[in-house]
Amino acid sequence: xxxxxxxxxxxLMSRPAGREAAMAMKAYLxxxxxxxxxxxxxxxxxxxxxxxxxxxxxxxxxxxxxxxTCLPTKNLSVIESLKVIGTQQLx
Amino acid sequence: xxxxxxxxxxEIIKRNGPTRPVNLVRxxxxxxxxxxxxxRQMVLAGQIESIGRGPKTHYHVAGSPxxxxxxxxxxxxxxxxxxxxxxxxxxRDVFTGRLAHMGYFTRFGLKEDDLSLVLxxxxxxxxxxxxxxxxxxxxxxxxxxxxxxxxGRLWICIADRGQGVFRSLIGADPSILDDQTALVTAFExxxxxxxxxxxxxGLKFVRNVIAGGEKRGLACRSGAGLVDYGxxxxxxxxxxxRYSADPVGAITLFLWSLT
Numbered sequence: 001x002x003x004x005x006x007x008x009x010x011x012l013m014s015r016p017a018g019r020e021a022a023m024a025m026k027a028y029l030x031x032x033x034x035x036x037x038x039x040x041x042x043x044x045x046x047x048x049x050x051x052x053x054x055x056x057x058x059x060x061x062x063x064x065x066x067x068x069t070c071l072p073t074k075n076l077s078v079i080e081s082l083k084v085i086g087t088q089q090l091x
Numbered sequence: 092x093x094x095x096x097x098x099x100x101x102e103i104i105k106r107n108g109p110t111r112p113v114n115l116v117r118x119x120x121x122x123x124x125x126x127x128x129x130x131r132q133m134v135l136a137g138q139i140e141s142i143g144r145g146p147k148t149h150y151h152v153a154g155s156p157x158x159x160x161x162x163x164x165x166x167x168x169x170x171x172x173x174x175x176x177x178x179x180x181x182x183r184d185v186f187t188g189r190l191a192h193m194g195y196f197t198r199f200g201l202k203e204d205d206l207s208l209v210l211x212x213x214x215x216x217x218x219x220x221x222x223x224x225x226x227x228x229x230x231x232x233x234x235x236x237x238x239x240x241x242x243g244r245l246w247i248c249i250a251d252r253g254q255g256v257f258r259s260l261i262g263a264d265p266s267i268l269d270d271q272t273a274l275v276t277a278f279e280x281x282x283x284x285x286x287x288x289x290x291x292x293g294l295k296f297v298r299n300v301i302a303g304g305e306k307r308g309l310a311c312r313s314g315a316g317l318v319d320y321g322x323x324x325x326x327x328x329x330x331x332x333r334y335s336a337d338p339v340g341a342i343t344l345f346l347w348s349l350t
Contacts, residue, residue: 011191013214014183015222045194046210049296050218076204077211080303084296 001032002071006043013046018054025055026062037063041073049081056085096121097129101138101152108159109142109149140241156246156330156344161235165250166336170230181233183221189236190214199240200349208300209245209347212309215293216249216343224253229339243350250342256313263291270316270337278311278318306348313341323348 005012008021029037037059041047059068070082096119103118104110115126130150133139140153151157160178164171180186193210197203213236220234228251235250253259257273263282267273276282278298282291301309301321308323310330315337319328327344 011187011210011214013187013190013211014218016183017187046207046214048211048214048218048293050215050222050293053292074204075207077207080208080296080300081211084292084299 001029001035002038002040003028004040004042005047010043010045012044012051013048015050015054018051019058021051022055022058025059029059029063035067037068039068039070041071041075041078044075044078046077047075047081048077049084052078052081053085093129093132096125097133097138100126100129100133104139104150105152109151109157111147111149113146137242154242154244156239156241156248156346158248158330158334158344161237161248161250161342162331162334164231164235165252165338165340165342166334168336171252174231178235178237179231179233180217180236181231183218186217186221186234186236187214190217193238196238196240196245196349199245200243201240201245201347205347209247212297212300212345213247213249215297216345219293220249220251220253220341223256223259224251224340227254227258228252229254240349243348245347245349246344247347248342248344250338251340253340255339256316256341270314271318272316274311274313274316274318278320301345306350307346309343309345311341311343312338314339 003025008024056068099119100115103115112123112126112130116123130139134141137153139150142149142151180189190210190213193213194206197206201209217234217236231252235248237248239246256277257267257270260267260273260276260282264276267276278294281295297309298320301307305322308319308321308325308327310317310319310324310327312331317328317332319325323346327346331342331344
């Protein structure tokens with residue numbers, strides 16, 4: 001299941017906002033039993049590592065690290081955030 | 092003669108900071124008309140810029156961030172009496188709302204790719220002011236957020252009147268002994284001041300982005316601690332060390348070349 005992050009805003013910053021977004025995502029993901037969960041950054045202007053870390057940590061805790069992935073993007077803030085979090089986007 | 096006078100005017104403005112024409116008239120002993128003629132020429136030549144209108148017009152050196160108001164607010168030993176609404180963000184929501192306006196700087200040459208990084212860097216620093224100080228403000232809550240594009244340079248200043256980096260981190264790492272070690276730790280090691288959370292990669296991200304490009308720089312000051320990163324870090328350091336007092340909270344200045 002693809003999660004369009006632009007639904008949560010175009011500038012995605014701060015841990016509290018990331019925590020809230022992750023909670024909201026879980027509501028949509030209830031119907032995605034067993035499917036891979038792909039985070040889609042298309043349409044997002046900027047993402048901070050704090051926001052992304054909150055989202056990835058919360059989703060991976062519930063659905064497992066292998067199921068939650070980040071789709072490829074050229075957005076530099078996403079690329080740099082993933083580097084510092086220690087996560088790779090899909091090739 | 093004209094060049095000499097203009098050089099003298101520039102020196103006075105550099106030395107005194109934002110300067111009114113009436114002060115230049117007094118110091119140089121030449122007519123107001125002549126001063127205004129020189130100032131107009133210097134603005135056209137890109138040496139200086141004006142702020143304010145009418146009798147409150149001040150002139151300052153072009154390309155500089157103009158930190159006087161931010162520093163007065165940040166360094167004041169007592170609660171600041173002036174808290175301009177356009178600069179002070181008392182809540183995270185206000186800060187986030189103002190951050191969204193930074194797309195405005197694409198008109199000054201900020202590239203879309205760079206905008207995503209500038210927003211993320213400013214967002215991390217600004218949100219840190221709230222994450223680390225909620226319930227621990229000395230007086231005014233929130234942060235000072237000021238941006239300025241001048242002569243192909245984007246300056247961003249974010250400051251707070253919180254507990255400072257050292258007090259914020261000491262709970263997570265008691266081996267930190269002073270302000271300087273605390274600042275270096277904050278920017279270079281993954282540690283969270285919000286113990287027992289195992290986080291704290293925000294400022295590491297900031298340092299990586301700033302050091303990852305040629306035309307970027309940052310300096311941060313908290314208590315007696317001072318660090319700078321990036322090729323333009325020295326410029327930022329020079330600007331925030333013009334003021335002698337040490338901030339109890341933190342002040343961060345970063346510079347992004349628009350050319």
